[in-house]
Amino acid sequence: MEELYGGMEGGGTKFVCAVGTGLGEIIDETRFPTTTPDETLDRAIVFFKKYTLTAIGLAPFGPLELNQDSPAFGSIASTPKSGWSHADILGRFRAHFNLPMAFDLDVNAAAFGEYHWLPKNRRLFSLVYITIGTGIGAGVIVNGKVVHGLTHPEAGHMRLPHDRHKDPFPGICPFHGDCFEGLANGPAIGKRWGQPADTLPEDHPAWDLEADYIAHAVSNIIYMLSPQRIVLGGGVMERLQLFPLIRLKVREILNDYIASPTMTGSMSGYILPPGLGKRSAILGAMAMAKYLTK
């Protein structure tokens, strides 16, 4: 009998749980709204109890406590999401399952999923996955491993050039105003233009400005890490017309400074939508269960 792995993608509005044999082979899946930690995690646990699993990968929204030496390891840190501050995700699962478990941020799971999605002979050793939706975050893979540090990266809060003549919008981040997330997440687009981002037509100037901020963030990531691939996912990036705009602007910003054929070419194989579509994080959570719990 093939081994079964469980994966949980715990988002701020909905949870997805899946069971399968690996990337792309899912035998059961469920999704439900994020309510209280008690109710939401119990629903996930009841779902996984139906199966004899080898391991579980847990990938909730952050910020998370990922320091294994901390007594709070496995829990959510302080979050504005009501009721979820300090919710002990891993502890609750451990009370129900005597199984190896992996625990990481949802966007890190998505990066890990995109990393594992490539066939072994084409595997990259470094990759950055950026989600641009209600929030903005990035998962970073270096040498095949998800990057953690003191905490986890929070690339959505990078500061970028903000030309207030061109874009007087002050940004909406409660901590930083006009950081990347404050200028470019879905709610910022909606507030800047006075209508929800998803109702803006394709030829609205919103998208050129959006591509500008994303291109600056992507360029900074290239300068900092020189990753082999940059994957852009999340709700905002479902506007696929952003991709060619972003590639063009990244090339303009880099201005042929980095003498790599990838950086001076079309970048159409470099800055990409997720290979796993909207399923990078849930499939990545399963990949975490399969590959990171040995």
Add this chain to the structure above:
Amino acid sequence: MEELYGGMEGGGTKFVCAVGTGLGEIIDETRFPTTTPDETLDRAIVFFKKYTLTAIGLAPFGPLELNQDSPAFGSIASTPKSGWSHADILGRFRAHFNLPMAFDLDVNAAAFGEYHWLPKNRRLFSLVYITIGTGIGAGVIVNGKVVHGLTHPEAGHMRLPHDRHKDPFPGICPFHGDCFEGLANGPAIGKRWGQPADTLPEDHPAWDLEADYIAHAVSNIIYMLSPQRIVLGGGVMERLQLFPLIRLKVREILNDYIASPTMTGSMSGYILPPGLGKRSAILGAMAMAKYLTK
């Protein structure tokens, strides 16, 4: 007899070569100006030939070709430094020494040196070394390894917020104008204020502005990588009064967003001058020879 390792730090104005048994134990050292590749590398080779070495670590200025699958691996890429474009550093050494050799960028060697300088029981798994002098660059250690990607990081060319009301100086980077390096390297300070940076008094407003740009770059690096330590070296950072200013500004920029005691504290143990002083790169090159050639 103890094993001897050679290290070469090849800068744009001078080369340093050293032989020793490891970090901090140097038995011979020489330094000479950077002239032509032929003359400069021959001087280095003649120096190393005096010893029976176990391995050599080569850490020249960049940009470098670090892709081991490339026929140009081991050489300098296109550089404005006259005569040095495509100089084959590693090939020239291989023609003279049948020894294991490590090859990486000078700033990566400095990062590796700072990483190895800590005693094993206090070793960090992630660290960023930023040099701020005539140029600006960063070496990144993640999980104990120097980060490479498509090429090597070029963090000096990150774009930062630039308030042209406060600082109308357009920047001096020939590729990007007002990138981090264009706004904040030594020559930029000199040009902005009309006198060489090293002649500016300690209370000159130049230093507050300089700390501002450095703090924004450091904050972006924290957001992107969450490193366990940030080391700031190079000529500009010899102005030690910059350190408390930078720490204060980083805290202001982060605004307690990252709930780590390190990020909400004084940062006096987090943003630091090099433990190895001006010798991070040469000692790092020797550490590369010792630890990366096995």
